[in-house]
Amino acid sequence: MKIKRIAHLGIAVKDLEAPKKLYSETLGLKLKNEAVVAAQKVKVSFIQVGESNLELLLPTQPDSPVGKFLETKGEGFHHLALEVEDIHAAVAELKAAGVRLIDETPREGAHGDLVAFIHPKATYGLLVELVQSAH
DSSP states (O other), X not given: OOEEEEEEEEEEOSOSHHHHHIIIIITOOEEEEEEEEGGGTEEEEEEEETTEEEEEEEESSTTSXXXXXXXXXXXXXXXXXXXXXXHHHHHHHHHHTTOOBSOSSOEEOGGGOEEEEEOGGGXXXXXXXXXXXXX
């Protein structure tokens, strides 16, 4: 599996405006874009940090995975996203190695990217997202 870079760090939030203001106005980072990922019931806002990003995650419904995360753990770090060259090969390699996955088949994420999540129990408590950029 070829990991290219840290694509983003996901941060679960209860509101997008205050964190966007903090990261853009106070810290001087660039707001890149926003998207709604209907399948995950989440609105995301990407903030550029060098060659990586912060991804602010706002649930659009309380029963979404991020909504449940906020309910049990509160706001804060949600996941690490690693950009891979070939997500299908990466998932196949992890499955062959017996790594527990949430997604055994990549699915569409924000901006048409393909994503697949590794179960936190396989990564010592860290939710890891694999991302293959559509761009």
